[in-house]
Amino acid sequence: MMATMDIPVTKVQKSRLPEVDFDNLPFGKVFTDHMLEADYENGEWKNVQIKPYGPLTFTPAMAVLHYGQAIFEGIKAYKDAAGNAYIFRPYDNFKRFNVSAQRMQMPEVPEEIFVDGMAKLISLDKDWVPSKEDNALYIRPFMISTDELIGVRPSDKYKFLIILSPSGPYYNAPMRLMVEEKYVRAAEGGAGYAKAAGNYGAAMFPTAQAKMGGYDQVLWTDATEHKYVQECGTMNVFFIIGDTAITPDLSQGTILAGVTRMSVITLLKDMGLKVEERPLGIDEIVAAYKEGQLKEIFGTGTAATISYVQELKYNDIEMKFSTDSWKTAAKVKERLTDIRVARAEDVYNWMYPVK
Numbered sequence: 001m002m003a004t005m006d007i008p009v010t011k012v013q014k015s016r017l018p019e020v021d022f023d024n025l026p027f028g029k030v031f032t033d034h035m036l037e038a039d040y041e042n043g044e045w046k047n048v049q050i051k052p053y054g055p056l057t058f059t060p061a062m063a064v065l066h067y068g069q070a071i072f073e074g075i076k077a078y079k080d081a082a083g084n085a086y087i088f089r090p091y092d093n094f095k096r097f098n099v100s101a102q103r104m105q106m107p108e109v110p111e112e113i114f115v116d117g118m119a120k121l122i123s124l125d126k127d128w129v130p131s132k133e134d135n136a137l138y139i140r141p142f143m144i145s146t147d148e149l150i151g152v153r154p155s156d157k158y159k160f161l162i163i164l165s166p167s168g169p170y171y172n173a174p175m176r177l178m179v180e181e182k183y184v185r186a187a188e189g190g191a192g193y194a195k196a197a198g199n200y201g202a203a204m205f206p207t208a209q210a211k212m213g214g215y216d217q218v219l220w221t222d223a224t225e226h227k228y229v230q231e232c233g234t235m236n237v238f239f240i241i242g243d244t245a246i247t248p249d250l251s252q253g254t255i256l257a258g259v260t261r262m263s264v265i266t267l268l269k270d271m272g273l274k275v276e277e278r279p280l281g282i283d284e285i286v287a288a289y290k291e292g293q294l295k296e297i298f299g300t301g302t303a304a305t306i307s308y309v310q311e312l313k314y315n316d317i318e319m320k321f322s323t324d325s326w327k328t329a330a331k332v333k334e335r336l337t338d339i340r341v342a343r344a345e346d347v348y349n350w351m352y353p354v355k
C-alpha cells in the first residue's frame with residue numbers, strides 16, 4: 001500500500017443540505033456538496049482534490065465523447081443507528097474498476113485515490129448519508145478520456161471523479177423479464193465483464209423494445225446459441241431450483257462480476273443452501289418450472305440490492321410467480337441489509353468505516 005496522500009479540500013461556501021427532503025429521496029438525482037477529481041497526465045495521477053460539486057468544462061474534441069473510453073462503479077454507504085457511516089466492500093469495487101480500466105486501455109487508479117479519497121470525500125459530506133431504511137448514499141466513481149484530439153487511439157490524458165448521491169430505493173416492484181434471443185449484451189472476448197459506459201448505451205434499444213412489450217428488462221443470453229442465461233439490466237441473476245441456488249458462472253467474461261452477487265453467494269451458503277456457479281440453460285429453467293421445482297428468481301445489484309422476478313417470458317412460455325411467499329430472496333435481503341446497517345455482526349469485514 002502506498003503512503004497516504006494529502007488530498008487538498010476546497011469547501012462549499014454554503015451547503016445545499018437544508019434544501020434536501022430526506023423523507024422522499026429519488027434515486028440518483030440529488031448530489032452532495034463535494035466531489036473528488038484527479039487528472040492523469042504524462043503517466044501519472046496529479047491534481048487530486050476535493051472541491052464543490054459542479055459542472056466540468058471540456059472542448060467538443062474531448063476523446064471520450066467520440067470513442068467512449070469511459071468506465072464507472074456503483075457503491076453504497078450506509079449509516080447505523082448510532083450515526084456512524086460505512087462503505088460496503090469498497091476494495092472489491094476498486095479491484096473491479098481497475099479490471100475495467102485495463103480492458104478499456106485506461107490507466108489504473110491507485111488505492112489511495114479510489115478508496116482513501118472516497119472515504120475522505122464521504123467523511124466531508126457525512127451528513128448527506130441517509131439513515132432512513134432502504135436509503136443509502138450512492139457512490140459513483142468514474143473515469144473518462146480527456147485528450148483533445150480526433151483520432152482513434154487511447155487517450156494520453158484521463159480524468160477520474162467521484163460523485164455522491166443520497167438515494168431512496170431503486171426498483172421496488174417485482175420485475176417482469178423477457179428472455180432476449182435477438183440482441184446480445186456481451187460475447188466471449190468482448191467487454192461484458194467491464195463496467196464500461198458503452199455496454200449500457202448498447203443495451204438501451206433492446207430494453208426499450210422489451211418495455212414496449214410490457215417487460216421491465218431483458219434477460220440476456222449467450223451470443224452463440226441464445227441458450228444460456230447471463231444477467232439482466234445492471235443485475236446478476238439467481239435461480240432457486242429445488243434447494244439449490246444457481247447463478248451463471250463468470251468464466252466466459254460475458255457477465256459483470258457483481259459485488260452483491262459475491263455477497264449473496266456467501267450468505268446463501270451460510271443459510272445452508274447449495275450454491276452452483278455454472279452455465280444455466282433456458283431449457284433447464286423451463287423444465288424446472290414445469291416440474292414445480294423453480295422456486296424463486298431474483299436479481300442482485302448495488303442499486304436495487306435484491307429484486308424479485310415475478311414473470312419470466314421465453315417464446316410462448318410465461319413463467320409466473322407469487323413472490324409474496326418467497327423465503328430465500330427475502331431472507332438473504334434481510335441478512336444483507338442487517339449487515340449494512342450494523343444490526344448484524346459484520347463477520348466478513350465487508351463494512352469500511354468512514355471516520
Ligand SMILES: *Cc1c(COP(=O)(O)O)cnc(C)c1O
Pocket residue numbers: 074195231233234235236256257258259260261300301302303
Ligand atoms: C453493476 C452491475 C451489476 C451488479 O454489480 P454489483 O457490484 O452487485 O452492483 C451486474 N450487472 C451489470 C451489467 C452491472 O453493470
